[in-house]
Structures are given as structure tokens and as C-alpha cells.
Amino acid sequence: MISNNTTSSETRDVVILGSGCSGLTAAIYAARSNLKPLVLEGHEPGGQLSITTLVENFPGWPEGIQGPELIENMKKQATRFGAELRMAHLNSVDLSVSPFRLTLGKDTVLARTLVIASGASARWLNLPSEQALIGHGVSSCATCDGFFASGKEIAVIGGGDSAMEEALFLSRFASKVTLINRTDRFRASPIMLERAQAHSSIEFLTSTVVEEVLGVEEKDVKGLRLRNTAEDREFVLPVSFMFLGIGHIPNAQAFRGMVDLDEDGYILAQDDVHCTLNGKAIPGLFACGDIKDRKYRQAITAAGSGCMAALEVERFLEEQGR
Numbered sequence: 001m002i003s004n005n006t007t008s009s010e011t012r013d014v015v016i017l018g019s020g021c022s023g024l025t026a027a028i029y030a031a032r033s034n035l036k037p038l039v040l041e042g043h044e045p046g047g048q049l050s051i052t053t054l055v056e057n058f059p060g061w062p063e064g065i066q067g068p069e070l071i072e073n074m075k076k077q078a079t080r081f082g083a084e085l086r087m088a089h090l091n092s093v094d095l096s097v098s099p100f101r102l103t104l105g106k107d108t109v110l111a112r113t114l115v116i117a118s119g120a121s122a123r124w125l126n127l128p129s130e131q132a133l134i135g136h137g138v139s140s141c142a143t144c145d146g147f148f149a150s151g152k153e154i155a156v157i158g159g160g161d162s163a164m165e166e167a168l169f170l171s172r173f174a175s176k177v178t179l180i181n182r183t184d185r186f187r188a189s190p191i192m193l194e195r196a197q198a199h200s201s202i203e204f205l206t207s208t209v210v211e212e213v214l215g216v217e218e219k220d221v222k223g224l225r226l227r228n229t230a231e232d233r234e235f236v237l238p239v240s241f242m243f244l245g246i247g248h249i250p251n252a253q254a255f256r257g258m259v260d261l262d263e264d265g266y267i268l269a270q271d272d273v274h275c276t277l278n279g280k281a282i283p284g285l286f287a288c289g290d291i292k293d294r295k296y297r298q299a300i301t302a303a304g305s306g307c308m309a310a311l312e313v314e315r316f317l318e319e320q321g322r
Ligand code: NDP
Pocket: 123, 124, 125, 157, 158, 159, 160, 161, 162, 163, 165, 181, 182, 183, 185, 186, 187, 188, 189, 245, 246, 247, 248, 294
């Protein structure tokens, strides 16, 4: 039953939640199977690739490709085969009914299958100067942008395993890495911490917070204005890059209590793509990309899992006789 205040409702074979690399790959596959998927673009259309600059590790682009262009190409590819992209985001979802009921503002969409591809968002410091310099020396992805730090002095923010991993990875390119942790306690596992501490080109600053990223006018990071909170002392660290390694936030809040999540809110997918509740598969519900991948988080792995989800959608609908 659809409530009276809905302005429209429709039933779709496939709804894909999210328009990043995994969602769009799922859309390409589902569209080529003539399933006319509806892609809800969500809060961050294009996902994390849309805020990256040059992507040099996506196979097939020997000279690299700009992240937004790669996403644009995927959108074109999906729509060419009949996918519909809609600027909308999910207000609420009811997974206890079949088809699933999605509420988008005043509209309702009934989905015979739903692919959750809403990704994970990098955690930022949320300083205006940091936000202004994303893609101009501020990055949340060492694997994507590390190469551009070749021969430069850089900073990595964070004290967990991600920050240690980024610092170790970036030390291959950068002439010097300064790891900046806001306290003198580390969340990183002892082995990762020791490895980073033992590295000759990684220096540690503890009890230190970033107050400002310098270089907004030049549109290029020139340094960081820092504050040592233990001594209440301000100083400037000249660096050309700032990498954030302060964690990610999986965008699965709308599904809390409806699907199994791990302790940090990532979807626990069975056989890589099947969503479960209390360990039992939920028929017709799939997840792909960073929403269920805390480990690899690469464009190509997200694309791969989008493909897998779409193939499972096809199989499921076929079993339902559609
Ligand atoms: P964590 O939550 O473990 O660590 C986040 C770090 O960022 C903490 O040091 C935290 O500081 C700091 N931080 C958070 N917000 C801010 C802020 N606003 N300003 C400054 N610092 C901030 O996240 P990770 O991504 O490091 O790890 C997530 C999970 O993934 C962990 O379980 C980790 O073990 C795992 N992982 C494993 C890897 C491996 O085994 N190779 C690699 C990467 C991750 P504070 O402590 O003060 O809150």
C-alpha cells in the first residue's frame, strides 16, 4: 500500500543506490541485460572518484584519466544501454516487504532488487582551507595520489593503521613524511606503528593538530599551520602535500538494524555481494563497492564488485521468472 502523500510511485526490477564506480558498473551490466536499472545518484554523485584528480591505476588508461571524466564516461556507458540516472537520495527504506519500498522525498519506488552501492566517505578535518585544496595537494587517497608527491616533503594526518600504511607507502615517493597525530596515543597496531617509527624518512609529531592548510590563494599546498596542544605552541610545517588517514565513514546509516553491519558500520556481505540479516541472506538485496570493503577501497575493486552484484541481480530475477 502506498501512503496518500506520495506524489508518484513506480516499480523497478533493479534500483542501484549510489553512482560511484561500483554503482555505475552494476548499472552498465544490468542495463546491458535489458533490466533498465534506476540509479539514485545520492549525496555525493560520482562518489570518491569525482573528487580525485588524475587516476593512473585504472586499467585501460595508459596516460591516466581524471576521476570526474572516468565517472562521466561510466555514466554515458550506463545510459547508452538504458540505465536511468536520477538526482535523488534515499529518505527511508522498508526491506520487510517485497518488492522493497524506497522513499525518495515524496516519491516511492518499489524495487524487486536493490543494490546498495552508497560507498564510504573519507573522513576530513573539515577545515575550510583543507576543503578548498582537495585535489590541489590535499588528498585522502595515498594509493591514488602518492605518485604526485614524488621527491616532495609531505604530511600524513592520523594515528591508526590507515595513517601508518599511508606513511609507509608514501615514503617510497616523498623525500620526507611527517606523520601528525592529534594525541600521543596511537590506534595503530603495534607492528604497523613500529614499522613506521623505524623508517628513516618518516618523522612523528604527536599532540599536534592542523589549524590551517596554507596555499589557498596559490591553489597549491604550501605548508601547514600546526598547534602542539601539549605546549600550546603554534608553528608552520612547510610541506607540499597533506594526506588524510583518519578513517572512512561507510554510508550505511539508512540500513542500520535491517542488514548485518560490522562494528564500524560496513555491510557484512555474504559471498561478497549478498546482504544478510542475522546471518541469513535477504533475497534480492545486494551490496558492492566501498560500503562493504574496508580493505582494498580501489576504483577497480569497486568496479569488480559492481559487476558481481549485477550478475547476481540477473540470476535472482531469472530465478523469480522475470
Ligand atoms: P581508525 O579509526 O583506526 O583511526 C583513525 C585515526 O584518525 C585515529 O588516530 C584518530 O585519532 C584519528 N582521527 C580521527 N578523526 C580525526 C580528526 N578529526 N583529526 C585528527 N585525527 C583524527 O581508522 P583507520 O582508517 O586507521 O583504520 C580503520 C580500521 O581498518 C582499523 O580496524 C584498522 O586496523 C583497519 N586497517 C587495517 C590495515 C592493515 O591491516 N593493513 C590498514 C588500514 C586500516 P584518535 O585516536 O585521537 O581518535
